Amino acid sequence: MAPKVLVSDKLSETAVQIFRDRGIEVTFDPSIGKDKDKLLSVIGEYDGLAIRSATKVTEKVIAAAGNLKVVGRAGIGVDNVDIPAASKKGIIVMNTPFGNSITTAEHAISMMMAVARQIPEASASTHAGKWEKSRFMGVELTNKTLGVIGAGNIGSIVCDRALGLKMKVVAYDPFLSEERALKMGVEKVELDGLLARADFITLHVPLTDKTRNILSAGNIAKLKPGVRIVNCARGGLVDEEALAEALKAGRVAGAAFDVFAVEPATDSPLFNLPNVVVTPHLGAATTEAQENVALQVAEQMSDYLLTGAVSNALNMPSVTAEEAAVMGPWVRLAENLGEFVGQLTDEAIQQISITYNGLVKDMNVDALNCAAIAGIMKATNPDVNMVSAPVIAKERGVEISTTTQDKTGVFDGYIRLQIKTAERQRSIAGTVFSDGKPRFIQIKGINIDAEVGAHMLYTTNADVPGIIGTLGQTMGENGVNIANFTLGRSGAGQDAIALLYLDEQPPAEVLDKLRATGMFQQVRPLRFTAA
Numbered sequence: 001m002a003p004k005v006l007v008s009d010k011l012s013e014t015a016v017q018i019f020r021d022r023g024i025e026v027t028f029d030p031s032i033g034k035d036k037d038k039l040l041s042v043i044g045e046y047d048g049l050a051i052r053s054a055t056k057v058t059e060k061v062i063a064a065a066g067n068l069k070v071v072g073r074a075g076i077g078v079d080n081v082d083i084p085a086a087s088k089k090g091i092i093v094m095n096t097p098f099g100n101s102i103t104t105a106e107h108a109i110s111m112m113m114a115v116a117r118q119i120p121e122a123s124a125s126t127h128a129g130k131w132e133k134s135r136f137m138g139v140e141l142t143n144k145t146l147g148v149i150g151a152g153n154i155g156s157i158v159c160d161r162a163l164g165l166k167m168k169v170v171a172y173d174p175f176l177s178e179e180r181a182l183k184m185g186v187e188k189v190e191l192d193g194l195l196a197r198a199d200f201i202t203l204h205v206p207l208t209d210k211t212r213n214i215l216s217a218g219n220i221a222k223l224k225p226g227v228r229i230v231n232c233a234r235g236g237l238v239d240e241e242a243l244a245e246a247l248k249a250g251r252v253a254g255a256a257f258d259v260f261a262v263e264p265a266t267d268s269p270l271f272n273l274p275n276v277v278v279t280p281h282l283g284a285a286t287t288e289a290q291e292n293v294a295l296q297v298a299e300q301m302s303d304y305l306l307t308g309a310v311s312n313a314l315n316m317p318s319v320t321a322e323e324a325a326v327m328g329p330w331v332r333l334a335e336n337l338g339e340f341v342g343q344l345t346d347e348a349i350q351q352i353s354i355t356y357n358g359l360v361k362d363m364n365v366d367a368l369n370c371a372a373i374a375g376i377m378k379a380t381n382p383d384v385n386m387v388s389a390p391v392i393a394k395e396r397g398v399e400i401s402t403t404t405q406d407k408t409g410v411f412d413g414y415i416r417l418q419i420k421t422a423e424r425q426r427s428i429a430g431t432v433f434s435d436g437k438p439r440f441i442q443i444k445g446i447n448i449d450a451e452v453g454a455h456m457l458y459t460t461n462a463d464v465p466g467i468i469g470t471l472g473q474t475m476g477e478n479g480v481n482i483a484n485f486t487l488g489r490s491g492a493g494q495d496a497i498a499l500l501y502l503d504e505q506p507p508a509e510v511l512d513k514l515r516a517t518g519m520f521q522q523v524r525p526l527r528f529t530a531a
Contacts, residue, residue: 003305004045004067008033009052011074015294022302024048040064048072048301051080059085070304072297075100075284077234078314079207087315088392090385094300094313097153099293100284105157107283108202108232109165111256114277115228116141116200118254121275139199139253142166147198149214150233151176151186155204159186170194173205195222200230207234217242220252228254232283235260244269247276258283310367316387317366327363330415333430333438334368336452336528337417338375340440341426343526344458345379351399351420352376358413361404369402372417378529414441440486446497448488452528453501459514460522463489463496470517471498478510 005019007028019026027046032038033055043049043065050072051057057071062085071081073095086093114120117138125132146162148155151173159169169186172194181188191214194201201223205211215229215238229252231238240261246252247270254275260268263281270276284290303309308328309321319327334354354372356365367386374389384392393400407413416429429442430452440450444460461467468487475482484501505525514523 003047003069005048005050005301005305006032006042006046007050008039008055009050009074010054011050011052011294011298012291014291015050015074015298018295018298019302022306024302024305030054036061043068048305050074050297050301053077053080055080057081057086062086062089062091065089065091070094070301072096072301074290074293074297076104083315084391086387088388090388092304092310092313092316092387094297094304094311096293096296096300097312099296100286100289101153101157103286103289104232104283105154105161107258107279108154108158108204108230109161111230111232111258111277111279112146112200112202112228113141115230115254115256115275118275120277141200143168144199145170145197147172147189147194147201148186149173149191149194149201149203150205151181151184152204154233155202156184158202158204159184167200170197191219192222195219196224198224198227200228202230203233203237205233205237207236212236213239215239215243220246223252225251226253228252228256230256232256232258235263235265240269244273247273315391317364317370319364319367323364323367327367329432329436329438330360330363330368331371333432333452334371334415334417335375336438336440337415337428337430338372339378339528340375340428340443340458340526341417341419342376342379344522344524345376345419345421345426347421347423348396349376349398349419349421351401351418352393353401353403353418353420355403355405355416355418356413357405357409357416358407358411360413360415361406365402365404368415369400372415373400376419411441416442440499443488443497443499444490444495446488446490446495448486448497448499450486450499451484451501453483454528455502455505456526456528457498457500457502457506457511458522458524458526459498459500459520461496461498461520463491463493464519467496467498467519470514470519471500474510474513475500475502475506478507478513480504480506480510 002023002025004025007016010030016026016028043061047067048070052074059082068091070092076095076097078095081093083093118136122136145168148159148171151171162169163185170189171186172189172191176188178188217239220242256277258279259281300311307321308324310316310319370386370390373393374384374386377384377389377392411431414429414431418427430438430440432438438452481503482500483503486499489496511523514520
């Protein structure tokens with residue numbers, strides 16, 4: 001059955017056609033995004049939801065979205081999506097961070113020029129029939145210092161454009177390396193240094209707990225006198241009240257804001273102040289950008305729903321279509337390993353350690369981690385998936401560590417999964433053979449070679465005669481067919497294990513008969529959904 005996508009905001013017809021051309025059933029109804037009751041009533045039918053900013057994907061909407069697998073935001077900001085609720089439900093949330101980068105950067109440069117030369121006020125004055133040439137004395141940008149807070153996608157473009165205007169650029173970004181700054185032609189500085197030196201400041205960071213009010217009243221007091229501030233990123237990054245006071249006092253010479261703490265902004269402390277340029281969140285408002293992000297989100301959502309490729313997800317590691325094709329068997333293996341230890345472990349898991357050896361170490365291990373954690377969590381939550389599992393593990397305080405290492409042993413690549421509880425440790429390792437099928441190759445340090453099946457039986461026992469006969473006879477007498485039988489032991493007369501690949505799940509009374517023999521320490525039926 002073809003996936004179904006709802007487009008509940010205004011996307012271009014070209015973008016909608018992308019879904020259709022890819023074989024996806026699409027409903028294009030922009031009115032739904034503004035009608036929360038209608039959205040709640042229909043969202044359960046869809047695998048994907050494509051939105052802009054009008055649709056509010058709340059916790060209530062997510063709860064009603066029984067089939068939803070992906071939410072795609074045509075644009076950068078996802079303030080209208082409850083990402084934690086989506087993550088818990090296993091829904092991928094993706095945006096399009098590059099489609100409007102140039103447009104937003106250009107708007108920031110335009111706003112900087114406008115406030116430098118007081119263009120809006122001069123235009124209004126001239127339209128009014130005045131000729132106040134001496135009133136509007138501006139400043140040049142050449143040789144001025146631009147302080148860029150946030151040197152990511154948009155910020156780096158602003159840096160490039162500012163250098164072209166012969167400005168000196170200093171950048172504050174905790175994730176900006178000295179090497180990257182050198183390559184960009186900017187000076188990496190701490191925030192206090194930027195505040196003290198910049199003639200112009202432009203912000204290009206998301207709104208988080210760490211960046212909220214990054215230009216607080218205290219930081220505004222540290223600014224170089226006569227500075228001009230541009231914010232085309234997110235409302236809430238600047239204390240608007242404190243900035244308004246600094247503008248009135250003349251310590252700040254001007255400001256240009258495209259975003260506000262409360263939007264739509266019908267009132268703001270910055271409104272109607274001299275040399276303050278304001279626009280109604282137009283950063284991405286060009287014909288090219290709107291088309292680009294719409295096309296991009298349609299392609300991304302289609303790729304995920306049809307091939308499993310994940311691009312620009314905010315709550316899941318990205319996986320390209322090429323990676324998805326190559327990694328498919330390894331993702332299944334990681335999930336199978338997790339399912340094995342998850343079904344055998346009754347106590348709370350404290351630690352999960354995953355080792356990637358050989359060729360698998362160069363794959364997308366973040367995605368493989370998600371698959372392994374999902375396999376573990378399925379034992380207690382069957383609805384968990386690669387998106388929700390890491391969230392659940394974090395909520396439970398599970399410590400997760402990853403190790404990669406060059407090839408050791410006879411296999412070109414393998415994954416080892418270890419878990420620790422207050423009572424015990426468990427470990428299992430597996431690989432993928434040339435036939436693309438996952439194999440278990442070691443359990444409890446005992447080497448084996450076991451193909452993974454949907455229904456399996458795991459037993460542990462002392463290495464004594466009669467185990468094989470007891471297992472075979474009990475299964476045969478009760479009509480349970482054995483597709484494959486794997487044995488392993490740590491040494492003669494020591495610990496031994498058996499893995500039976502069965503055609504069906506054995507009834508509880510059959511398992512009780514095995515336990516009643518007294519020959520087995522454990523008799524555990526296992527299910528593997530990814531097999």
